[in-house]
Amino acid sequence: MTALEVDLVVIGTGPGGEALATGAAKAGLKVVAVDKHLVGGECPYYGCIPTKMMVRASDAVAEVRRAASLAGNATIATSWAPVHRRVDEDATTHWDDTIAVDRLKDAGATVHHGVGRLAGPGRVEVTTADGEVISYTTRRGTVLNPGTRPAVPPVEGLADTPYWTNRDAVQLSELPASLVVVGGGPIGCELAQVFARFGVRVTVVQHGPRLVPANEPEAAALLAEVFTHEGIRVLTDVELQRASYADGAFTLALDTGEELVADKVLVAAGRTPNLDDLGLDTIGLDPTARTLHVDDRLRVQDGAVQGRAVQDRLWAIGDVTGKGAFTHVSMYQSAVALRDVLGEDGPAARYHAVPHVTFTDPEIGGVGMSEQQARDAGLTVRTGLTKLEQSSRGFTHGPGGHGMIKVVEDADRGVLVGATAVGPAGGEILGFLAVAVHAEVPVDTLRTMIYAYPTFHRAIESALADLF
Numbered sequence: 001m002t003a004l005e006v007d008l009v010v011i012g013t014g015p016g017g018e019a020l021a022t023g024a025a026k027a028g029l030k031v032v033a034v035d036k037h038l039v040g041g042e043c044p045y046y047g048c049i050p051t052k053m054m055v056r057a058s059d060a061v062a063e064v065r066r067a068a069s070l071a072g073n074a075t076i077a078t079s080w081a082p083v084h085r086r087v088d089e090d091a092t093t094h095w096d097d098t099i100a101v102d103r104l105k106d107a108g109a110t111v112h113h114g115v116g117r118l119a120g121p122g123r124v125e126v127t128t129a130d131g132e133v134i135s136y137t138t139r140r141g142t143v144l145n146p147g148t149r150p151a152v153p154p155v156e157g158l159a160d161t162p163y164w165t166n167r168d169a170v171q172l173s174e175l176p177a178s179l180v181v182v183g184g185g186p187i188g189c190e191l192a193q194v195f196a197r198f199g200v201r202v203t204v205v206q207h208g209p210r211l212v213p214a215n216e217p218e219a220a221a222l223l224a225e226v227f228t229h230e231g232i233r234v235l236t237d238v239e240l241q242r243a244s245y246a247d248g249a250f251t252l253a254l255d256t257g258e259e260l261v262a263d264k265v266l267v268a269a270g271r272t273p274n275l276d277d278l279g280l281d282t283i284g285l286d287p288t289a290r291t292l293h294v295d296d297r298l299r300v301q302d303g304a305v306q307g308r309a310v311q312d313r314l315w316a317i318g319d320v321t322g323k324g325a326f327t328h329v330s331m332y333q334s335a336v337a338l339r340d341v342l343g344e345d346g347p348a349a350r351y352h353a354v355p356h357v358t359f360t361d362p363e364i365g366g367v368g369m370s371e372q373q374a375r376d377a378g379l380t381v382r383t384g385l386t387k388l389e390q391s392s393r394g395f396t397h398g399p400g401g402h403g404m405i406k407v408v409e410d411a412d413r414g415v416l417v418g419a420t421a422v423g424p425a426g427g428e429i430l431g432f433l434a435v436a437v438h439a440e441v442p443v444d445t446l447r448t449m450i451y452a453y454p455t456f457h458r459a460i461e462s463a464l465a466d467l468f
C-alpha cells in the first residue's frame with residue numbers, strides 16, 4: 001500500500017464533485033479526485049444530457065404532428081438512429097470520460113478511476129481500477145459526492161429479469177414494440193413520453209395516486225391527461241406484485257388482478273444513495289443512511305447531535321445531501337463547499353427556492369414550496385391558478401399549448417413561497433417565478449409591473465390576480 005499526503009480528496013465526481021475538484025486544484029491545492037465509473041457522474045452520461053437530447057427529438061416529432069392543424073400536411077417517418085447517434089457521439093463520446101479526466105488533470109488534480117472509501121478521520125483509501133491501494137492523509141479534508149444508483153423495488157421475481165434502468169434506456173440503438181415503465185416520477189415520465197412518441201406502446205405503472213408527485217396535483221393531473229391523449233396508458237394507485245421473463249416477454253402481475261405483458265420493462269422507481277460502500281462506519285456514521293446531514297457550508301453533521309460536525313473538514317454535496325436530487329443543486333453546493341474548503345467568505349447555502357423542471361411536454365417547472373408544503377409549515381396560505389390556454393399566448397399557440405401557472409403566497413408576509421409553471425416553455429417561465437421566490441419580491445410589486453403581451457409568462461399576472 002502506498003501512503004501519501006495531499007490537501008483534499010474528492011470521492012465521487014458527479015457534476016458538483018468535478019467542479020469542486022477543478023476549483024480547488026486551480027486555487028493551488030493538491031487535489032485527488034476519484035471516481036469508480038465516469039468523471040462527471042450520472043448527469044452527462046446517463047441522466048440529464050442524454051435524456052434531454054431524447055426529449056428534444058420527441059418534441060420535434062410532436063411538433064411535426066401538430067403542424068397538420070396549423071400549417072398543412074406534414075408527416076414524419078420517425079427513426080431512433082439520429083437520437084442514438086447524438087447521445088452516443090455528441091453527448092457521451094461513447095460513454096468515455098477522457099475529455100473530462102483531461103480537463104481535471106489540466107486544472108492540476110490527480111485523477112483515479114477507482115473506489116474511494118473513508119478510513120477514519122482525515123484518511124481516505126483508494127483502490128484503483130488496477131488493484132493498487134493508496135492511503136491518503138488529507139490536510140484540508142475530504143469531499144463526498146458519491147451520488148445515487150437506480151433503486152430496484154422489492155417485487156417478487158423482478159431482480160431475476162433483464163429489466164432496464166435509465167442507464168440502459170439512454171444506450172438504446174433500437175426501440176421495443178412495447179414497454180412498461182415502473183415509476184411515474186421525472187425519469188419515468190420523461191422517458192415514457194419520449195418512447196411513446198417514437199411509436200412504442202407504453203404503460204406507466206405508478207404505485208402512488210398520481211404522476212410526478214413532487215409537483216402540485218393540478219400539474220400531475222394535466223400531465224396524466226396529456227399522456228392519455230397521446231396513447232400512453234397511465235395506471236396509478238397500483239402495486240406491482242410479481243415480475244417474470246420468458247421467451248422474450250415480460251409479464252407483470254398487478255394487485256388489480258391484471259397481467260401486463262411487454263417486450264421491455266424500464267424501472268424508474270427512485271434511487272439508492274451510494275453511501276453503503278463509503279467507509280462511513282470508520283467515522284461513526286451509519287452506512288445504511290439514505291442521506292448525509294450537512295450544515296449550510298455542506299460540512300457533514302452528526303445526525304444525532306444538532307450543530308456538531310461529525311469530524312473536522314468533511315463535506316458532502318449532491319444527491320446524498322437530500323436537498324434536491326438535481327444537477328443544479330449539486331453545482332450550487334459545490335460552490336458553497338469550495339469557498340469553505342478554501343477558507344473564503346460567501347453566502348451560506350439556502351434551499352427556500354430550489355427550482356426543478358420535469359422535461360415532459362408540457363414541461364413542469366416548480367420552485368419552493370407546494371401548496372401542501374406551505375400549509376404543513378403552518379403558513380397563512382393563499383393560492384392563485386390560471387390555465388395557459390386562457391392566456392392570449394396559449395390561445396394563439398393552439399395545439400400543444402396546455403399548461404397552467406400556480407402561485408403559493410405566504411399571505412402574512414405578502415411574498416410567494418412557491419410556484420409552478422406548466423407549459424410548452426414551463427421551465428423557462430419558471431425563471432421569473434424562481435427570482436420572485438428566491439428574492440422574496442413582494443406580491444404587490446409583482447402585481448404592479450408590466451408583463452409583455454402576448455407571452456406565456458404574462459399568465460403569471462393572471463395567477464397573481466387569482467390569489468385568494
Ligand SMILES: Cc1cc2nc3c(=O)[nH]c(=O)nc-3n(C[C@H](O)[C@H](O)[C@H](O)COP(=O)(O)OP(=O)(O)OC[C@H]3O[C@@H](n4cnc5c(N)ncnc54)[C@H](O)[C@@H]3O)c2cc1C
Binds near residue numbers: 011013014046052
Ligand atoms: C435519467 C435521469 C435524468 C435526469 N435529469 C435531470 C435533469 O434534467 N436536471 C437535473 O437537474 N437533474 C437531473 N437528473 C439528476 C442528476 O443526474 C443528479 O442530480 C446529478 O447527477 C447530481 O448528482 P451527484 O452530484 O450527487 O452525483 P452523481 O452524478 O450521481 O455522481 C456520483 C459519482 O460518484 C461516483 N462514486 C460513487 N461512489 C463512489 C466511491 N465510493 N468511490 C469513487 N466514486 C464513487 C459514481 O461513479 C458517480 O460518477 C437526472 C437523473 C437521471 C438518472
Ligand SMILES: NC(=O)c1ccc[n+]([C@@H]2O[C@H](COP(=O)([O-])OP(=O)(O)OC[C@H]3O[C@@H](n4cnc5c(N)ncnc54)[C@H](O)[C@@H]3O)[C@@H](O)[C@H]2O)c1
Binds near residue numbers: 153187206207240324
Ligand atoms: N428533469 C429533472 O430534473 C429530472 C429528471 C429525471 C430525474 N431527476 C432526478 O432523479 C431523481 C430520481 O428520479 P426517479 O423518477 O427515479 O425517482 P422519484 O423517486 O422521483 O420517482 C419514482 C416514482 O416511482 C414510484 N415508485 C416507487 N416504487 C414503485 C413501485 N414498486 N411500483 C410503481 N411505482 C413505484 C414512486 O411513487 C415515485 O413517484 C428524481 O428525484 C429527480 O430529482 C430529475
